[in-house]
Amino acid sequence: MSELRWDPLKLHWVIIATERGRRPRDFQAEPQEKEVASCPFCYGNEDKTPAEIFAIRPSGPANSPGWKVRVIPNKYPVLRVEGEVKSKGYGVYDVMSGIGAHEVIIETPRHDQGLADLSPSEITDVLKAYRTRYVDLRRDFRLRYMVLFKNHGIRAGATLAHSHSQLIAVPLTPPVAATELKICREFFESKERCIFCDLINFELESGSRIVKEFPNFVTMTPYASCFPFELRLYPKKHSHDFALMDDAQLGELAIAMKDMLLRLKTVLKDPPYNFILHTAPPRQPRLGKPEYWGSIEYDYHWHIELVPRLTQIAGFEWGTGFYINPTSPEDAAAFLREADI
Amino acid sequence: MSELRWDPLKLHWVIIATERGRRPRDFQAEPQEKEVASCPFCYGNEDKTPAEIFAIRPSGPANSPGWKVRVIPNKYPVLRVEGEVKSKGYGVYDVMSGIGAHEVIIETPRHDQGLADLSPSEITDVLKAYRTRYVDLRRDFRLRYMVLFKNHGIRAGATLAHSHSQLIAVPLTPPVAATELKICREFFESKERCIFCDLINFELESGSRIVKEFPNFVTMTPYASCFPFELRLYPKKHSHDFALMDDAQLGELAIAMKDMLLRLKTVLKDPPYNFILHTAPPRQPRLGKPEYWGSIEYDYHWHIELVPRLTQIAGFEWGTGFYINPTSPEDAAAFLREADI
Numbered sequence: 001m002s003e004l005r006w007d008p009l010k011l012h013w014v015i016i017a018t019e020r021g022r023r024p025r026d027f028q029a030e031p032q033e034k035e036v037a038s039c040p041f042c043y044g045n046e047d048k049t050p051a052e053i054f055a056i057r058p059s060g061p062a063n064s065p066g067w068k069v070r071v072i073p074n075k076y077p078v079l080r081v082e083g084e085v086k087s088k089g090y091g092v093y094d095v096m097s098g099i100g101a102h103e104v105i106i107e108t109p110r111h112d113q114g115l116a117d118l119s120p121s122e123i124t125d126v127l128k129a130y131r132t133r134y135v136d137l138r139r140d141f142r143l144r145y146m147v148l149f150k151n152h153g154i155r156a157g158a159t160l161a162h163s164h165s166q167l168i169a170v171p172l173t174p175p176v177a178a179t180e181l182k183i184c185r186e187f188f189e190s191k192e193r194c195i196f197c198d199l200i201n202f203e204l205e206s207g208s209r210i211v212k213e214f215p216n217f218v219t220m221t222p223y224a225s226c227f228p229f230e231l232r233l234y235p236k237k238h239s240h241d242f243a244l245m246d247d248a249q250l251g252e253l254a255i256a257m258k259d260m261l262l263r264l265k266t267v268l269k270d271p272p273y274n275f276i277l278h279t280a281p282p283r284q285p286r287l288g289k290p291e292y293w294g295s296i297e298y299d300y301h302w303h304i305e306l307v308p309r310l311t312q313i314a315g316f317e318w319g320t321g322f323y324i325n326p327t328s329p330e331d332a333a334a335f336l337r338e339a340d341i
Numbered sequence: 342m343s344e345l346r347w348d349p350l351k352l353h354w355v356i357i358a359t360e361r362g363r364r365p366r367d368f369q370a371e372p373q374e375k376e377v378a379s380c381p382f383c384y385g386n387e388d389k390t391p392a393e394i395f396a397i398r399p400s401g402p403a404n405s406p407g408w409k410v411r412v413i414p415n416k417y418p419v420l421r422v423e424g425e426v427k428s429k430g431y432g433v434y435d436v437m438s439g440i441g442a443h444e445v446i447i448e449t450p451r452h453d454q455g456l457a458d459l460s461p462s463e464i465t466d467v468l469k470a471y472r473t474r475y476v477d478l479r480r481d482f483r484l485r486y487m488v489l490f491k492n493h494g495i496r497a498g499a500t501l502a503h504s505h506s507q508l509i510a511v512p513l514t515p516p517v518a519a520t521e522l523k524i525c526r527e528f529f530e531s532k533e534r535c536i537f538c539d540l541i542n543f544e545l546e547s548g549s550r551i552v553k554e555f556p557n558f559v560t561m562t563p564y565a566s567c568f569p570f571e572l573r574l575y576p577k578k579h580s581h582d583f584a585l586m587d588d589a590q591l592g593e594l595a596i597a598m599k600d601m602l603l604r605l606k607t608v609l610k611d612p613p614y615n616f617i618l619h620t621a622p623p624r625q626p627r628l629g630k631p632e633y634w635g636s637i638e639y640d641y642h643w644h645i646e647l648v649p650r651l652t653q654i655a656g657f658e659w660g661t662g663f664y665i666n667p668t669s670p671e672d673a674a675a676f677l678r679e680a681d682i
Contacts (some may be wrong), residue, residue, distance in 0.1 A: 005564055006565060007563065007564070007565035008524065008536065008540075009520070009521050009524050009525075009536065009537070010517070010520065010521075010565070010665065011520055011524075012565070012662055012663070013663055013664075014565040014566065014567050014636040014663070014664045014665075014666055015564070015663065015664065015665045015666065016566075016666050016669050016670075017665055017666065017667055017670050018667065018668070018672070022569055022667040022668045023668070023672075023676075024570075024608050024609055024676055027569065027609060027612065027651040027652075052562075089544035090541050090564075091539075091540070091564075092536060092540050092543060093564050093565065105641065109650070116545060139557035140401075145394070147657060147660060147661050147663075149655075149656035149657055149660055150656060151655045151656050155653065156653070156655060156656070157653040157654070157655025157656065158655075166656075166657070168657060170661075170663065174660075174662055174663045175662035176351070176659070176661050176662040177661065179350070179351065179352055180350050180351075183349065183352075184349050184350075195349065195433060196350070197349065198342050198348075198432075198433050199350075199432070199433050202433060206432070222348065223346055223348070223431075223434050224346035224347060224348035224351075224353070224354070224355040224434065225355065225357075226353070226355050228363055228368065229365075237682035267365050268365055268368060271368065274655055274656030274659055275656065275659070276656050276657075276659070276660030276661075278660070283373070305660060307656075307659055310368040311368075312496065312497070312498040313498075314490075314492045314497060314498025314499075314615055315490035315491060315492050315497070315498065315507075315615030315616065315617050315648075316488060316490055316507070316509060316617075318518050318615055318617070318648055319488060319490055319517060319615070319617030319619070319646060320488050320511075320515035320516070320518065320617075321353055321515055321516035321517040321611060322353070322354055322356065322488075322511065322515045322516070323353065323354075323355045324353070324355075324356045324358055324419050325356065325357050325358065326358055326359065326363040327354055327359070327363045327364070327662075328357050328359050329357075331359070331364075335364075335365055
């Protein structure tokens with residue numbers, strides 16, 4: 001079983017996942033895509049993956065062709081569902097058992113299509129699968145946060161070319177989410193407003209970092225972008241929980257996502273990227289078993305963060321937490337606004 | 342001039358350094374070393390770099406051959422010394438002028454030698470240059486922290502092959518250093534001990550993560566390593582400030598550094614890596630102009646952190662602050678201990 005370890009000086013958790021066991025000879029000079037004679041994410045190869053957890057499938061029985069989106073457990077999970085969450089001190093450190101879940105969302109049966117190439121209706125199905133898995137995993141109170149993310153391209157960490165996203169459920173709230181939640185709570189307590197709403201309004205007024213505005217969503221480059229062409233996609237109206245989006249809202253979100261991904265693909269020639277969905281965490285178990293399985297962190301504002309992987313994270317960034325960005329967010333937004341899509 | 346921007350939700354600073362201006366077409370699919378017909382860091386090309394700030398040179402006038410270690414301003418600095426530190430709010434954000442310093446330490450005149458290949462006496466000279474520059478830059482009270490780091494190999498962010506390290510002085514204490522300093526202060530206030538000393542003692546007793554022990558230094562893999570084969574080099578005796586090391590101590594540190602770098606080079610076949618020197622910051626100006634130019638953060642414990650760049654930082658890590666490490670620090674330490682150097 002993997003292990004979560006706490007660094008008392010960096011204040012971060014690390015998952016030591018040695019089941020994926022890497023020895024010195026396993027580290028190659030260049031990262032490479034896994035060679036697969038036949039892709040396990042394509043039609044007809046459903047038996048090459050663990051059995052599906054969920055699928056949107058107009059035809060065929062489970063684990064056969066006919067699906068549009070398919071969710072499976074990761075074959076090499078960094079965290080496993082079986083077992084009990086145990087936490088203890090160890091010298092100056094802390095250690096916790098690696099309980100969690102690790103799922104893969106196969107976004108399309110078509111091997112050669114990226115998420116940007118799918119139709120809005122196909123992307124809506126992907127988003128529906130995200131929502132279904134969020135709601136389901138929240139029923140397990142050991143899981144304190146669900147991390148939904150996508151790695152596109154080898155340099156962004158994707159080991160299989162067939163378009164997919166991943167969902168990792170972790171037994172504690174990750175540091176980045178915990179910080180955002182804390183800031184939102186404190187801001188709301190003193191001002192009775194959402195800090196994200198303030199930020200979105202400020203950006204819509206100033207305009208220079210807006211990439212594209214939709215009736216209910218907006219895409220922009222963040223003011224303090226760590227990386228060139230970093231992007232954020234926000235719902236304009238306050239909403240703390242992605243899982244509360246209805247089908248119509250997911251439909252408009254799909255249009256906004258396709259627009260964002262196509263602009264990026266056009267301007268930067270299909271760059272590697274990561275995106276991650278930030279949403280409020282499930283209700284904590286200390287509150288008892290509630291009727292409502294959603295989140296109660298109402299002062300949070302869910303959104304999507306996207307980072308193209310164009311520059312190296314070097315010694316300075318790693319060692320300081322300071323980032324150096326050679327492209328201003330205003331320039332990046334202008335290039336993306338003018339993209340010929 | 343570059344600009345420092347604050348993200349109120351991530352609590353981080355970003356240096357927007359557009360003088361290094363990158364447009365969409367500048368982002369290549371693969372990072373590449375700059376092509377240089379003749380290397381500006383080699384003997385005879387001293388006029389191809391800005392004029393030297395400092396050199397250890399047994400012979401020849403400034404900016405000519407004859408040096409052993411040479412320190413120059415970075416030709417493309419992310420921060421500049423000229424100007425005033427100005428800070429203001431901007432909507433929900435903050436912005437600060439990009440005042441600082443950015444220097445390059447050319448570690449050897451020999452183009453084909455890495456730091457691991459230099460003799461302990463040559464490495465001692467490099468360390469002496471680090472110390473000299475620290476002490477000098479501390480006289481400028483606008484500069485709140487000096488970040489000394491090395492990028493080795495293209496994948497670790499080095500754009501020139503000739504072995505060099507860099508020193509960036511910044512107008513505020515970086516988040517990673519600020520967190521460590523805060524933890525050290527709080528730990529000392531409650532226990533009158535150094536948390537790093539506790540950690541080092543615990544590691545020396547448990548032994549499984551120790552790579553090599555010297556009379557006054559020790560190399561180990563951190564318990565909560567974020568990356569495979571991550572390394573730390575600590576002085577065993579409490580010392581808050583690298584700049585207080587005398588020549589004899591730098592001599593032993595050079596031996597320990599060479600040992601660490603050679604083990605890494607042998608076991609992982611010369612991997613790309615970053616290292617960074619963590620030391621206590623200069624005295625703050627609000628205390629007036631002190632006689633002593635050193636640091637007064639006595640409860641800190643200086644050390645060197647090294648990260649080989651073997652794995653990709655993917656969406657999960659970026660989005661959560663959680664790291665997944667496929668190699669246990671205990672295995673990494675065993676491989677490094679057994680290295681045939």
